[in-house]
Amino acid sequence: MAIVQCPVCQKRISSLSKVCPHCSAPLGEMTPEKQREIAALKRQRHIQWAKRISLLALTLALAGALGWWFFEDTGWQWPPPPWAMGVLVMSFLFYVAGRAWLLWLHLSRPRQRRF
Template sequence: MAIVSCPSCNESISSKNKVCPHCDLQLGEVSEEQLARIAARKRVKKQQMFMNHSFLALILFLGGFLYLYSRQPTPDSIEMWLTRGAIAVGCLWYLINRIILVYLKKKK
């Protein structure tokens, strides 16, 4: 008896289990086609998650610029530091997510 991961939910289960106790996948009846479909569904779900993160990062980045140019906070004030921080964090978060998305698309 070995500990393996479920092909659907990636939870640790016993190799003797016929059904995954976490997601109720019938392990004995899984074909190669079903495994490929499950893997494709996981990949699409992961890509969608990073795409959503990219949109949130872009909103943070653009919100920082909008606040900076509409409110024009005084230099060296808390508002200015927060605005610059939002712009920097949003920019870095967006770039990192886009790099991850390119990597996931090339991984196909």
């Protein structure tokens, strides 16, 4: 018996279990190739979402900066209107979250064995 990773929820489970005790994924019916395929697909979806969050953050930052410029006649003058400040802070947080997620996905990627 060995401890393996559930291909669906990534939690540690026994290699002998037929059903994941955490997410109830039916493991007995899946071949190892199928399990790897599902894990890769899930990872790919997560990467797409992390990129979407980063893109959303950049769009928000642009909207905040343009809004700050056009909302008042004075242009980019400190301090920005509170709503523009809110949008900019939010975009920054979204960007950091998206990038941190991407970094984590990169660091936790399955490594190929080299012979």
